[in-house]
Amino acid sequence: MSFRVTATDGEARAGILSTAHGDVPTPAFMPVGTKATVKTLHPDEVRELGAAILLGNTYHLHFRPGDELIEDLGGLHRFMGWDGPILTDSGGFQVFSLRDTIQAVDDEGVTFRSVYDGSSARFTPETVARIQANLGSDIAMCLDVCPPAGVPRAELEEAVRRTTLWAQRQVVADRAPGQLVFGITQGASDRELRRRSLEEITALDFDGYALGGLSVGEPRELTLEATAWAAPALPGDRPRYFMGIGDPEGILEVVERGIDMFDCVLPTRTARTGSALTWAGRLNLKNAGFARDQRPLDEDCSCPACARFSRAYIRHLVNQQELLGLRLLTLHNLRFVLDVTAGAREAIENGSLASFKENAVSRLGNPESSRGHIAWNPGS
Numbered sequence: 144m145s146f147r148v149t150a151t152d153g154e155a156r157a158g159i160l161s162t163a164h165g166d167v168p169t170p171a172f173m174p175v176g177t178k179a180t181v182k183t184l185h186p187d188e189v190r191e192l193g194a195a196i197l198l199g200n201t202y203h204l205h206f207r208p209g210d211e212l213i214e215d216l217g218g219l220h221r222f223m224g225w226d227g228p229i230l231t232d233s234g235g236f237q238v239f240s241l242r243d244t245i246q247a248v249d250d251e252g253v254t255f256r257s258v259y260d261g262s263s264a265r266f267t268p269e270t271v272a273r274i275q276a277n278l279g280s281d282i283a284m285c286l287d288v289c290p291p292a293g294v295p296r297a298e299l300e301e302a303v304r305r306t307t308l309w310a311q312r313q314v315v316a317d318r319a320p321g322q323l324v325f326g327i328t329q330g331a332s333d334r335e336l337r338r339r340s341l342e343e344i345t346a347l348d349f350d351g352y353a354l355g356g357l358s359v360g361e362p363r364e365l366t367l368e369a370t371a372w373a374a375p376a377l378p379g380d381r382p383r384y385f386m387g388i389g390d391p392e393g394i395l396e397v398v399e400r401g402i403d404m405f406d407c408v409l410p411t412r413t414a415r416t417g418s419a420l421t422w423a424g425r426l427n428l429k430n431a432g433f434a435r436d437q438r439p440l441d442e443d444c445s446c447p448a449c450a451r452f453s454r455a456y457i458r459h460l461v462n463q464q465e466l467l468g469l470r471l472l473t474l475h476n477l478r479f480v481l482d483v484t485a486g487a488r489e490a491i492e493n494g495s496l497a498s499f500k501e502n503a504v505s506r507l508g509n510p511e512s513s514r515g516h517i518a519w520n521p522g523s
């Protein structure tokens with residue numbers, strides 16, 4: 144068995160996920176390395192921040208530079224110089240979120256225009272399995288149909304039906320030696336459809352199971368309400384992956400509801416817009432209030448940015464579009480969410496997750512009075 148629960152606290156779990164490239168302590172936040180790089184960072188820096196596993200993107204790597212090229216060069220780990228675990232998504236989320244590029248969806252697969260050159264391409268359960276086998280990731284994801292929030296129920300039901308059809312094919316499709324494959328459930332926050340998807344997908348023998356199609360634009364209360372009953376309905380002896388959450392409060396909310404793994408571009412993307420995630424809320428470093436602020440981004444952070452540089456200096460770098468500014472903010476934001484996640488793991492082991500979360504959420508919700516900061520907004 145590749146997953147072992149080592150401690151529980153309410154519905155929350157701490158565990159170890161074993162992969163071909165090493166163990167992942169859970170709960171685990173997975174930094175997103177869309178194009179085989181966590182933007183601006185060296186892989187050794189990502190590891191030193193505390194990341195145990197990275198996420199790579201099937202859609203983008205298939206088109207650029209090409210999964211067959213990466214296979215010829217020894218696989219994704221060697222190509223990007225990261226010898227730790229890698230999870231690859233299936234590309235389904237990209238295809239279905241770029242709705243204007245979809246040319247046809249049928250029970251066999253989906254035909255779409257590549258965002259790179261407009262050429263027509265087709266993903267089926269077998270092709271995305273082959274691409275992920277070529278990349279050689281440690282965890283491959285199933286092709287799913289992931290509609291945005293608010294689609295008519297008939298469209299949601301069709302997404303659930305096709306996601307199951309495709310999972311039944313992918314569970315027996317190609318995989319790299321030692322590669323784990325995770326199934327994805329759909330159904331948004333619709334109780335009947337999500338339950339149907341949970342039953343159909345967990346009837347198939349996957350190495351782990353994901354909640355997909357949540358956190359796609361619906362109100363946060365609906366996301367959390369659905370997670371509260373859907374996560375415990377997944378098999379207890381397999382890892383549970385919530386796709387697409389990465390703000391500190393959201394991480395704590397889904398961990399409390401029994402989720403083991405999660406990913407999001409939020410920490411890294413926020414960094415590249417010049418903002419820092421801190422216990423004092425989200426700081427927009429472009430704000431003039433930081434011009435003479437000699438404090439680190441966060442007083443309690445020991446990342447390479449906070450160990451040495453002031454808010455004033457980072458503000459200057461951001462305003463001058465200096466590359467170091469993007470690097471320092473990325474280092475800090477990743478460390479911040481990885482620290483929150485590690486803190487949650489420790490609290491689960493100590494049986495104190497409820498008080499850890501209460502304290503964390505109250506700090507995040509009551510930022511210290513700090514000139515120039517803007518309030519933390521968990522919904523964005």
Ligand SMILES: [Zn+2]
Nearest residue numbers: 444446449475
């Ligand atoms: Zn920091």
